[in-house]
Every structure is written in C-alpha cells, then in structure tokens.
Amino acid sequence: MLPGRTTGPVGLAQPRGAAVPTLVIIALVAFVTTLDNNIVAAAVPSIGRELALGLTELQWISLGYILPFAGLLLVAGNLVDRWGQRRTLLLGLLVFGTAALAGGFARDAVTLIAARVVQGCAAAVLVPATLSLLRTNLDVRGRAIGAGIWTAALAVAIAVGPATGGLLSEHLHWSWIFFSNVPFAIAAAALTPAAAVVTGRSAPGRVDVRGMLLVTAAMLLFLMALVGTGEDTPGPAGRFVLAGLGAVSLAGFALVQRRSPNPLLPRALVAERAFLGGVSVQLLWGLGVSGVFFFTPLLHQESLALTPTEAGLPLVLVAVAIVGATPLVAPAVERWGPRYTVLAGLILVSAGLVAIAVINHIPAVPPRIPGLLLIGAGSALTTPLTSFSLEVVAARDAGIASGVLTASRELSSALGVALIGLVLTVRQNAELAGGTPAPHALASGFTAGLITAAIVELLAAVVTFVCFRSRTAELVAD
Incomplete structure (x- = not known):
C-alpha cells in the first residue's frame, strides 16, 4: 500500500506517493504541538521576571495550553471523522500559527495565557486529524512506521524543547519560543493537500x-x-x-x-481491552516524565546557577538516547513481544528517575547523565504503544481513537506538571520553614518529585503486564 494507491475506509482512492507527505506531516505536527508545550520550560524564569509572575502563574502558562488540548481532543476526533482531514488540518494549522504569533507579541500574563489557550484548542484539532492519516493512508507496515515517527518526534520535542527555549530566551527573547512555531505550521499546511485527500464524510449522530x-x-x-x-x-x-x-x-x-x-467514547473503544491498556499506559508514562521535564530547567537555573541555555541542554541527552535506542525497538518486539518490550522500557524510565534522585543533591550536571540516558532509552521502548492501540480500532473510529490517545498524553502532561509541582512545593516549603537555603530547598523538593514520578512509571509497568497479552502480540504480528 505504501508504494502505490491506497483505499481509505470510505472507499476514496489515495494517490500514489501520498505516504511520504503523510509521514512528513505526522513528524511536523507531532513535533511542533509537543514542542510548543515543552519549549516554555527553560523560558519560565525569564517570563516570570519580565511579567512579575509566581510559580503558580507560570504553571498556568503551560496548563493553559495543555488543558484545552486534552479537553477538546475527544470532540475534535469526532469532528475529524465528520469534516475530513484536509479541512480540519488546514483550519487547525491556521489557528495554531496565528495564536503562536499572538503569544509572541503578548506582554502581559492574561494575553499570553489566552494565546496559549487558543493554541491548545487548535492543537486539539490538529493531532487527531494527523493521527487518523495513519489509519486511512497507510498499510499495516506503514502505520507501524508512522506511529514510530510520531512517538519519536514527540519524545524528541519533549527532550530538546527546554534547550531550544533556553537558547532563544537567552540570546533573543522569550517571545521567539512562540514565533518558532510558525514555520512548522506553514510547512505542514503546504503538504496537506498532497496527503489529506479524504475531504469529508458523514458521521452519524450529534457531537x-x-x-x-x-x-x-x-x-x-x-x-x-x-x-x-x-x-x-x-x-x-x-x-x-x-x-x-x-x-x-x-x-x-x-x-x-x-x-x-452518540458518546464521546464509542462503546466499541471502551470495550477494547488492548486499546484501553495502551491509553492508560501512555497516560501514566507521560504523567511521570512531563512534570519532571517541566521543572528540570527551573532547578538547573535556580539551584545549579546555569544559564537558560545550559539549563535545558542536558535534556537533549534524552533525545540522543531515544534516537540511539529506536532501532532496537523492532528487534525487541520481534524477540520479546510488545508486552515485555514496553514493560522493560517503563522500568528503565523509572530507574533513570531514581538515578537522578539519588545524586540530585550534587550541584553538577555530569552525575545526572546516566539517569537521563536511561529515561531516553526506556522511552524509546515504549513507542509501540501508539501503533498497538490503533491496530485494534475499526477504520470508522480512527479519528476519535486518535483523539483519545492524544488526550491521554496531554492530560498526563497537565497532571504531571500539577502533581510534580505539588510534591515539589510541599517539600520545598517544609525545607524553607526549617531554615534550609532556597536553592537546597528547591533541590529537595525536586528529589521528592523524581521519586514520585518513578513510582508512577512502575505503576504503568504493572498496567502493561496486565493489559498487553497474547492478543495484542498477534495483532501486531499480523
């Protein structure tokens, strides 16, 4: 199906060569929608100083994007199935890019958070429209490739976002972290007519x-x-x-x-154990990792006295580990099956978080490197989650299933920032009340957050062991 023509679920012929634009759009949208959240992390201190914001307000700059993203994804997935991929992609990219410009020009907290909310709404439309291309434009092998590209792109964005944000905010201005979204939106819009040829179809019922x-x-x-x-x-x-x-x-x-x-979650999806398992594991993985990544640059700047660029740079090692471990994923699945591949990945992520927690009292970056590499390598081994979850879904539910998957990831990001932030703040305040200097109190709070995240990853491993059984492995093998 990849080299020639394909047929979508509604009988519309897909043009020869649509696979390549599809894969490029998948990479661009996955990267920019994830980058837009994580690139803020290293710029948080700069934004806070210029706009006179506290830790709570700074968290809402991130949550203002994540919350509408997660909240609208289920409806957006339904709308993709109603309106078609081309229309939803082009509309989403236009609004996303415009809101990015508004965020870059914002000079007060209300305008900035409002722009982030609009971007989150646009991302909620973009993501399920893009992921539905996996189901409608590609064959089984192509879906596996596309899902791997999707997961790798979002994981790389998580890792390089803080470093990029630090670089832009230190050498240009924090507004450029929003302006940088625009070229990605333009490139994806230019490719959309070649890939998203499903121009619309009727979905039963009402939203x-x-x-x-x-x-x-x-x-x-x-x-x-x-x-x-x-x-x-x-x-x-x-x-x-x-x-x-x-x-x-x-x-x-x-x-x-x-x-x-006409529920937001079709009953067929709710009844599918493999799909629910994949959604749950993805949610738990993101909950553990996202909160830690959001606060890592803040710790590096406030506790280790690094510049914004230096503060985000160590997280690039996570991306390096992801890229290095990705070629090992397919052989691991072939040898051990999806259940034990994902299980091993989650255990590695948990081990990496614990490794950083153990040395977090040391005010230096090098001791953190082994833990960061473990987190990246483990995250790479969790990449089969998306393709496994979509494989059990009927083509007619591709849009809503994609929305549910991404909603779980975005919800996990919001909850991760909130949970790790709460743990960090409680421990930090307790240390400050006992007379501990502010940098050490922050480090102590971050250590508590790391341990919490490690426990969440182990919980995800337990869910993986229970939900990923032989049936999933057979589906993947087919």
Whole structure:
C-alpha cells in the first residue's frame, strides 16, 4: 500500500506517493504541538521576571495550553471523522500559527495565557486529524512506521524543547519560543493537500457537547485543586471543595456517556481491552516524565546557577538516547513481544528517575547523565504503544481513537506538571520553614518529585503486564 494507491475506509482512492507527505506531516505536527508545550520550560524564569509572575502563574502558562488540548481532543476526533482531514488540518494549522504569533507579541500574563489557550484548542484539532492519516493512508507496515515517527518526534520535542527555549530566551527573547512555531505550521499546511485527500464524510449522530464540557470542567477543577490559582489560591478546605466538584463533574460525564446515543467514547473503544491498556499506559508514562521535564530547567537555573541555555541542554541527552535506542525497538518486539518490550522500557524510565534522585543533591550536571540516558532509552521502548492501540480500532473510529490517545498524553502532561509541582512545593516549603537555603530547598523538593514520578512509571509497568497479552502480540504480528 505504501508504494502505490491506497483505499481509505470510505472507499476514496489515495494517490500514489501520498505516504511520504503523510509521514512528513505526522513528524511536523507531532513535533511542533509537543514542542510548543515543552519549549516554555527553560523560558519560565525569564517570563516570570519580565511579567512579575509566581510559580503558580507560570504553571498556568503551560496548563493553559495543555488543558484545552486534552479537553477538546475527544470532540475534535469526532469532528475529524465528520469534516475530513484536509479541512480540519488546514483550519487547525491556521489557528495554531496565528495564536503562536499572538503569544509572541503578548506582554502581559492574561494575553499570553489566552494565546496559549487558543493554541491548545487548535492543537486539539490538529493531532487527531494527523493521527487518523495513519489509519486511512497507510498499510499495516506503514502505520507501524508512522506511529514510530510520531512517538519519536514527540519524545524528541519533549527532550530538546527546554534547550531550544533556553537558547532563544537567552540570546533573543522569550517571545521567539512562540514565533518558532510558525514555520512548522506553514510547512505542514503546504503538504496537506498532497496527503489529506479524504475531504469529508458523514458521521452519524450529534457531537456530545455535554460530555465534552463535563470532562473539561472535571480536569480544570482537579488542576485548580492541585496547582492553585495564583494570589487567590484557596486553602486546604477550598482545594478539597474544588476536587469534590471535579469528582462530581467526572461522575456526570460517566452518566452522560452511558445514556448518550452518540458518546464521546464509542462503546466499541471502551470495550477494547488492548486499546484501553495502551491509553492508560501512555497516560501514566507521560504523567511521570512531563512534570519532571517541566521543572528540570527551573532547578538547573535556580539551584545549579546555569544559564537558560545550559539549563535545558542536558535534556537533549534524552533525545540522543531515544534516537540511539529506536532501532532496537523492532528487534525487541520481534524477540520479546510488545508486552515485555514496553514493560522493560517503563522500568528503565523509572530507574533513570531514581538515578537522578539519588545524586540530585550534587550541584553538577555530569552525575545526572546516566539517569537521563536511561529515561531516553526506556522511552524509546515504549513507542509501540501508539501503533498497538490503533491496530485494534475499526477504520470508522480512527479519528476519535486518535483523539483519545492524544488526550491521554496531554492530560498526563497537565497532571504531571500539577502533581510534580505539588510534591515539589510541599517539600520545598517544609525545607524553607526549617531554615534550609532556597536553592537546597528547591533541590529537595525536586528529589521528592523524581521519586514520585518513578513510582508512577512502575505503576504503568504493572498496567502493561496486565493489559498487553497474547492478543495484542498477534495483532501486531499480523
């Protein structure tokens, strides 16, 4: 199917040569939508100083992008199936690039966070439209290649984003971390007509707007309970109330889904154990890694006294390890199967986090290198998750399935920033109350965050062991 013509799920012929533009678009969209979140990490101190923001407000610069991204993905996946790939891709790229320009020109917190929210909405449309190309334009082998490119691109973006953000904010201005998104959007838009030839199809039923609003409200309330809201952050009782309201919203979402004739999550997906397992493992992996990556440059600048460029540069080693370990993934799957390949990857990620935690009291970068390499190599071994999860999905549900997968990743990023931030802040405040100097208190809080993330990765390994059985392996082999 890759070299010649393909046929999509609605009987539309795919043109010869569509595979290459498809793979390039997959790489571009995966990279830029992930980079747009992680590139902010090393620039956080610079933004905070210029706009006079505290740690809570700085977290919302990241969460302002992630939250609408995760909250709208399920509806966006449905819209891809209704509107077609070309229309949704071009619209998403236009809005994404325009919002990036607005963020670059912003000079106050409200404008900047608003631009981030709009970018998150656009990314929610872009990602499922792009991932659905895996299912409609490529054969089984092509989907495996595309899924590997997708996962590798987002993992590399996670790793190089902070270094790039530090470089731009130190030598130009932090606004360039947003301007840098625009060329990627233009390139992807130029390739879209050649790849996204499915121009539209009818999807049955109506979009479940109530479900979307309830699940987004639940996420927002939970994040407000974890992170706070800045100067007006509620106390423990207020946070408990917010969390309770979040639980009520989540219960309402479940009830609406059960009664709706057109739920956000098709019942066929909910009933598919391999798909749910892949979504859960991806969520847990991202929850552990994303929060640590967000706060690593801050630690390097505030505790190790590194420049913004130097603070983000060590994370490039994660990308190097990912690239180096990726060729080993296919042989590992062939020899051990998907279950034990992903399991080994998650254990390596956990070991890398613990390795950094053990030496985190040392104010130097070299002792951190082995841990960073382990995190990268382990992350590479988790890349089969996407292709395995999509392989069990019917072609008619390609858009919504892609949305669910990416929603889990983005939700994990939001929860990761919130969870690790909460652990870090609690431990840091306890140390400061005991008279510990600020840099050492921050390092101590970060160590607690690393240990928490390592435990989350081990939990993901347990889910992998339970959910990835022989059936998944047989599907991949086919």
